[in-house]
Amino acid sequence: KAGVTQTPRYLIKTRGQQVTLSCSPISGHRSVSWYQQTPGQGLQFLFEYFSETQRNKGNFPGRFSGRQFSNSRSEMNVSTLELGDSALYLCASLSGGAFFGQGTRLTVV
């Protein structure tokens, strides 16, 4: 089985722009979670989707949003980027345990 695929792997954006990150879960997995990882805050939960519905949401501002499609692929969007949004964004596909992708490294300049 192919693992979790996140695209792109690296991204550089300017403050004020918006960005969309993509995640393809393991085939057959219907639940996808997103996390932000920074040196200062560690790994923080953003949101979880199951069958196209947001099931859980972390404590992030409304600039962070996501969605899930009928094929379980998920996207997350960050609008009006700030310097503090620079981070590694990780997606996990859930079935028993959580299986993480390699992440998207976002740098906001």
Add this chain to the structure above:
Amino acid sequence: DAKTTQPNSMESNEEEPVHLPCNHSTISGTDYIHWYRQLPSQGPEYVIHGLTSNVNNRMASLAIAEDRKSSTLILHRATLRDAAVYYCILSNAGGTSYGKLTFGQGTILTVHP
């Protein structure tokens, strides 16, 4: 969310067993104990999980205390590739927060040649 407590760091020598402890005194009856590890510049990697009984897989063993208030991840023969941050996390498989994993600071494992 029920909380876990782990030592900040541990050291081991290559080819020796490593026992990584985790305390979770407020665990609820439906909380599963999960372990993940994260190597530098990679996403977290699932290691093992269990509910009440000890569990073994090709990567590690999980020993769960009888009262479930603590657990130990056992790496039977540490290798240099096992050097990583190890996270112990509780996940309520039957609850609405199933997909929400709360990561603490984890234990930084250093393996010496």
